[in-house]
Amino acid sequence: MKTIIGLEIHVQLATATKLFCGCSTDYRDDEPNTHCCPICLGLPGALPRVNRRAVEYGLRVAKALNMQVPEESEFARKNYFYPDLPKAYQITQYDKPLAVAGTVEIEDDEGHEKLVRITRVHLEEDPGRLVHVTGGSKYSLVDYNRSGIPLLEIVTEPDMRSPQEARRFLNKLRTVLEYLGVFDGDREGSLRVDANISLEGSERVEVKNISSYKGVEKALTFEVTRQKNLLRRGQKVTRETRHFMEGRGITTSARSKEEEHDYRYFPEPDLRPLRVADWVAAIDLPELPVARKNRFMAEYGISLNHARTLTGDPKLADFYEEVAEIDPVLAATWVADTLLGELNYRDMDIAAVPPGHIRELLGLLKTETITDAAGVQVLREMLDACARGSPCESPVAIMKREGLGKATGSEYAPIVQGVIAANPQAVEDYRAGKKGALNYLVGQVMKETRGRADPRELGRIVSECIDTDRV
């Protein structure tokens, strides 16, 4: 049974001020209702003016998603009565959106490239936020700091065929938005998704307001199972809106289609239509993820996997380019595999790592001043210090302090002798032709030298020692 998924994504645009007034959007640590004015409070007689930057950001997204920008687009009033909306209508766009008909390339479940069509993008204002007081209170509080924050709603065609595809689409979209610099992914609630899902031939269900990618994938996976079970039992899927309960990983019915509001949309009389089609041509886009990935492979000679990982986040890609010079392939392995793994383990951001230090470490590795194993130890020491907020010690300093420089032959000759003497069985096995025995002996020496010996060199020396012994 074919699964059909379409998404509506609300992106919070990272402008300094709100969509229709000059109130600051940076209210994160501030008291409720301190970023408001007559316009975003919807007081009678207040008139909105469109934030030029928000329109520009919308157009950047439109251009990056290969969309068409019509000659004219228009704001509309969406009427509903709820305390988060002081005007009793939301200013949004309805039948004349900012842009239409785009595409995003993703990988399907078989690993092939496929296009997800974008139906439209439009600008709208965020409503306020209701705060429900716990403990059986008879009232709720409302905070209008968020009221009027610019949102870009991106609507896709129902082109995704599995919850995993939906997740990959969102990842891709998020990367593009970060490259465009129109969106601050670290801000809570900066991307909220309504996920529509149906099984071929049945009604669709809309799961509203999911605030994480994992949440979208989980909610959709739950819905696939729920809807299949209904059909298996001979029941029907009803057209309805559902909520996702993040904690329990399930969706629950919110309202059926018949209970939907009639929003009585009409053109916003206080704002003139936007005529911005010409503006699009003048917008310069930065290099986007696909182009950057291809350039990384061509320019630095690195693998597709490394290029994908490194360009998946613009900050990481910039970081890589800052340290790539000495040896691009070595740098790709260390940044994409080792460093990223160590950062994830510590829940650290790449921004906390000084590129100069990684360049220095790569230099030590390249000149074989330290071994890979000792390099990892140096890196860990360094990141632990950064994570504690201590000054970030340089790799050379750590290497010297900890004595992690590559061991010289004369330094580990006695250790090799000791290991050979202590493991006669392994020596015997090696002589009998077992390759694994040599690796074991080398491992023992590595352990005693704390990874400071070069394993290849060591292999040669250990086997030489055993062979000489024999004579």
Ligand SMILES: Nc1ncnc2c1ncn2[C@@H]1O[C@H](COP(=O)(O)OP(=O)(O)OP(=O)(O)O)[C@@H](O)[C@H]1O
């Ligand atoms: N059969 C379907 N199965 C799954 N998704 C679908 C199906 N048909 C349409 N969709 C998706 O549902 C979404 C339709 O959103 P649209 O805004 O047009 O309508 P709506 O959900 O009724 O309106 P709104 O949510 O704005 O009140 C799109 O993302 C589209 O891809």
Ligand SMILES: [Mg+2]
């Ligand atoms: Mg919808």
Ligand SMILES: [Mg+2]
């Ligand atoms: Mg909508």
